Amino acid sequence: MRNLVCRLLMIAAVGGLMAAGAAQSAGTGTVAGIIDVYKTEVKTHGAKSFKDVVVYLEPTAPADYPPPVEHAVMDQRGLVFIPHVMAVQRGTTVDFLNSDHDRHNVYFLYDDTGETLDIGTWGPGQSVSHTFEKTGLVITLCQLHLEMAAYILVLEHPFFTMAEINPETQIAEYAIRQVPAGEYMLKVWHKKLKMKTGNVRVTVAAGQTTTVDVAITRAKYAE
Ligand SMILES: [Cu+2]
Known part of the structure; x- marks a missing residue:
């Protein structure tokens, strides 16, 4: 009986140590x-x-770290992408806003492959969302305003x-x-x-x- 109590105490002590170790890591x-x-x-x-x-x-x-649930936001305002540079974790959804009186387009140029993706053209006050599933640099452009450019760096970790x-x-x-x-x-x-x-x-x-x-x-x- 005493042995059993002893063993239970030991297990409790080891358990406590392990919990402390886990908390620290x-x-x-x-x-x-x-x-x-x-x-x-x-x-x-x-x-x-x-x-x-x-x-x-x-x-x-x-x-492995899960991507954030919250969306990131990139605005188009005064014919400028805001922010000019943005980092996001892979799996993040970005809401692309249009705060101008003009129509804007958003298309991506993937820096590592040269591939492009056009996600559409939309009017004032509207937005379109896109989830970035690949890591790498995504150059973000507007077909309607060739001077507009932004950089989205998609990273594996947060x-x-x-x-x-x-x-x-x-x-x-x-x-x-x-x-x-x-x-x-x-x-x-x-x-x-x-x-x-x-x-x-x-x-x-x-x-x-x-x-x-x-x-x-x-x-x-x-x-
Ligand atoms: Cu534009």
């Missing part, structure tokens, strides 16, 4: 830093330097953000939050600029912020 951390733009050897923190930079993490081990300017320091910053603890590759996407030193391996620890400052430059100056 389910914990999340943050990866954050500043963005520096190098023009040849010159480094700038200027207000333009952060524009349209996507910073994202790719897990080094296979990992760990991405757009760099933003800190109004106090005027320095571009990013922060990717709620990242499960583990190993990741930090990557950057910009229309013209690349990471100066290539992708960076990052360790995320639960409850902590890992600081990784990012330097980007024109492709020909990247290492």
Whole structure:
């Protein structure tokens, strides 16, 4: 009888430890830093330097994360796609709005295959939704206004953000939050600029912020 109680207590203790371990591995951390733009050897923190930079993490081990239920929104307003650059997780539905008095069209040019897809032409106040099922860069265009263009980066995982300017320091910053603890590759996407030193391996620890400052430059100056 005493043995049985002992064993039950042990099982309870081990169970408790396992629960604590699971809670810890389910914990999340943050990866954050500043963005520096190098023009040849010159480094700038200027207000333009952060524009349209996507910073994202790719897990080094296979990992499945369900796509968000909420839709993302891309507007057409004043003959401009807003935002100009957008990152979404694969499986995300994007609502394409028309806030102009003109008709607009939306068609996609898939950067990796060169394939195109026209999702239609619609009038003021209307919208059409599209779910992005493939990863990669999708150049988004309007057949009716050839000057209109936007970039949608479809990523496998939800760990991405757009760099933003800190109004106090005027320095571009990013922060990717709620990242499960583990190993990741930090990557950057910009229309013209690349990471100066290539992708960076990052360790995320639960409850902590890992600081990784990012330097980007024109492709020909990247290492
Ligand atoms: Cu248009």
